[in-house]
Amino acid sequence: MEPVPLSEDGTAPDEQAIQTTVALEGDGADIASARHLAVQFLTRVQAEHGLPVSQRALEVTQLVVSELVTNARKYAPGPVLMDLRIVGDLVEVVVWDSAPVLPVARAPDAGRVGQHGLEIVMMVAQGFEVQMEPVGKRVTVRIALLDDPSGAITGRRPL
Structure with missing residues (x-):
């Protein structure tokens, strides 16, 4: 799995774009590889571009990547594309799959075993x-790169 930077139109990226795209075509090992790629990407963002990334952002990004890629591998036939990109003070995790069915978060149920991933993703995301x-x-x-300076847990912003 080798990341290939692309712009939205598929051409070489301009110098301002900070992103990477990868096609995941294998099996369950893709999930771990995708998490690893996310850490590499955010580490590179810090080292090469000087953007601060909190430890929480690293961990939440890995969690989101894991949940989205797991769902795509589980419910969609064929390849999965993952794009990681920096947009302002956020990292965007974009996952494409071939399934024509919209994901739906289930109602909270403490007794339910499994199928909580989308609920979790929606709680930790901007x-x-x-x-x-x-x-x-x-x-x-979208995930905040930095924690809230006031110490509040960064999550979905109120409307």
């Missing part, structure tokens, strides 16, 4: 959206 594509769907999750 933003969550799903876009239907001509083939499949694209899930985008």
